[in-house]
Amino acid sequence: MNDNSEQQKVLTVSEITKSIKRTLEGRADFNAIWVKGEIFNLTLHSSGHIYFSLRDDDAVIAAVFFRSANRNLDFKLKEGISVLVLGNITVYEKRGSYQINVSMMKPEGVGDLQKRIELLKLKLVKEGLFDPAKKRPIPFLPRRLGVATSPTGAAVRDIIKVALRRYPNMEIVIAPAIVQGADAPVSIARAIEELNRPEYGVDCIIAGRGGGSFEDLMPFNEEIVVRAFFDSRVPIISAVGHQIDHPLCDDAADLAAPTPSAAAELAVPEKKELKEELEYYRLRINTAMASIMERLDTRIANVTRLRIFRDPYEIVNRAEQLLADMSARILMCLREKVAENRRRLLIIPDIRLLIKNRLDNKLHSFVMALKALEQLSPLGVLQRGYAVPLDETGAVVRSVRDVDVGEFLKVLMQDGSLECSVDRIKPGGYHGKEKRG
Amino acid sequence: MEKKKGGKGGPEKPVKIGFEKALKELEEIATRLEEGDISLDESIRQFEKGVQLARFCRERLDEAERKIEILQKGEGGRVKRKKVDVEEDTGEITNEDDLQGSLL
Known part of the structure; x- marks a missing residue:
């Protein structure tokens, strides 16, 4: 219907877009074509569709890989990798953009950028920049937090917000840095280096930036930046991009946080919790001490409850009483005995009479015995006539x-x-x- | 009775001790006192130390003064500190109009 016409014809946006769509999608050489490129701006949507761009050194093309088509994908998609895709060029009218609608994808070896990063990584690993043994502990409670990032980006806001929420009187020194583009690497390295100067009193550094494309995060894969992380004398946390991003500076830092907010949480303790913990220990110590004192009190009370402490005179009195009783009894006993013995003495009237009686008795017995003896004597026999x-x-x-x-x-x-x-x-x-x- | 004299006898000050260590020591003291199988003298010593450590920790928590500074290059390339205000809820630097974006 829009055949050539001499008259200048006015088209609506929809009309021209439709025309473009028809032209592009109708071309045989735009259908079922293989395209080679490096993946970037990869988005794995929750719907299951995959959105990304393909690029080479000079151009970029958007791509969409719908769920129905990507179900059989047998390798992991990553920023920077080179892939071969089979698809059709389609036009998305609502956005006025064209893209390649991917029906199949194959890996095409590692992309150039990725290859550069891998090479740098190998080199730095050999130098020991990623040695876990070289990592220093992040201070438990920093005195002053250093932040190397853009002063206007999301990262600095997130860090400040989280740090102050956790620790309202935290001191923060920001070293501004350009975090993307050609100047970024030097700028980031410079900021980290500056924060290491002792006069700032910074004892923990967070360096990084918020999320962005693979390319946006590229500065944090640059050698000068990775080295700046490694060379930092102050313990340093890398905080680059989102969870899925893993730039080389993560490996050179003392600690890698998935995001700037997470970095702030790792660096700054929750003051309220510390206060509570402190209070808890203080309470435990006080309670324990109180109970020690109480036990002591009980012991003292137990001792003082003894009668000797309660009424010392009572014991003395009792002893005195006992003593008095005893001496009275002893005296009484003595008196009784004396009287009895005296009485016994008085009962014997005359000892001489007694002795005489005894002697008479004995004499009588003797005479009788003599008589008996005489009977037996030969003289006695003779007297009888023998x-x-x-x-x-x-x-x-x-x-x-x-x-x-x-x-x-x-x-x-x-x-x-x-x-x-x-x-x-x-x-x-x-x-x-x-x-x- | 009075044994403040002579540095040894008095309770030592946790001068160079870190906050984390102080906190840990506090917990140990609490546990030791709770277990209660130390002498009374030792208990009192531990208690005194605990009080000191707790005070140290509390002071350390409050000693910082909320202060957000940004480094800016001044004349002759000298880096200076500049105090900035921030919006607490968003973390946004509110007086950022004339801030340098880098130290280059």
Whole structure:
């Protein structure tokens, strides 16, 4: 309908756009074409569609890789990598832009920029710039925070906002830096270096910038910047871009934060929490000490509760009482004994009489014993009329057989003796009994 | 009774101790006192030290003065500090009109 016309025809935006669309999308050599380029401005949309641009040294083309098409993608898309895409050129009327609608994508080796970065990385790794052993701890509570970034960017705002929210009286020194473009690397390095001067009293540095395209973040992959991070004598946190970005300065810094806000959170403690923690320990110490004192108090109370401390006189009084009781009892006992013994003494009327009685008794017994003895004595026997014959040697003659006729015998009588000679011997018992027959 | 004389006897000042270490020590003191198997003398010493450390920490927390400065190149290339105001909610520097964007 818009055939050539001599008259100057006025087209609406929609009309011309439609025309362009038809022209571009209708060309055979814009359909099912392979295009080679380096990915940048990669956006992985939550819908599953992937938006990015392809570029080479001189040109850029937008690209869209819809979810239905990218489902079979078998490698990880990254900023800076070179890819081959198969697709059609389409026009997006609403934005008046053209793009390549990708139906298939293949990796094409690492992009040039990426290759440069990889080479630099290898070199710096060899030099030891990324050595984890060289990383210093970030101070627990910085005295003054240094920030190397653009004074007008989102990063500085985020850092200030987060730092002051966490620690309202934090001191911050900002070293302004250009964070993208040709001057950025030198500017960033200069800012970091400046913050290292001792006169500022900075003991923790955050250097970085907010999110941007791969190219925007490129300065933080530059050797001079990476070295500035490594050379910083003050502990330094890199804070570049978003979570997915990982520039080389991250590896050279003492700590890599995913974003500037996160860097501020890592660098600045929450003052309220510290105060609470402090208060908590103070409370624990006070409580513990109080309970120690209380235990001590109880011990003292237990001791003082003893009667000796409560009423020392009572004990003395009691002892005194006891003593008095005892002495009274002793006295009483003594008195009793004396009286009893005296009484016992008085009961004996006359000791001499007693002795005489005893002697009389004994004498009587003696006389009786003598009498008994007399009965048994041979003299007694003689008195009763018996005589005892003795031979010449004075031995008692017990048998007639011990005597010969004509032998002299002495016969003891009660009142003297007879000297006799034996005329005749008649054996035999004199009572008619003869023992020895 | 009076044993303030002679540096040794008195409670030592946590001069060069860092905040983190002081905080950690405070916790240790709290634990030690809570466990309670130290002598009374030692308890009192620990308590005194705890009081000192707590004071040190509190002072350290409050000693900084909210101050945001930006470095600017002055005449002859000398870098000077310039105090700036910030909007607390947004972190925005409010008097940034004539600020240099770099030290180059």
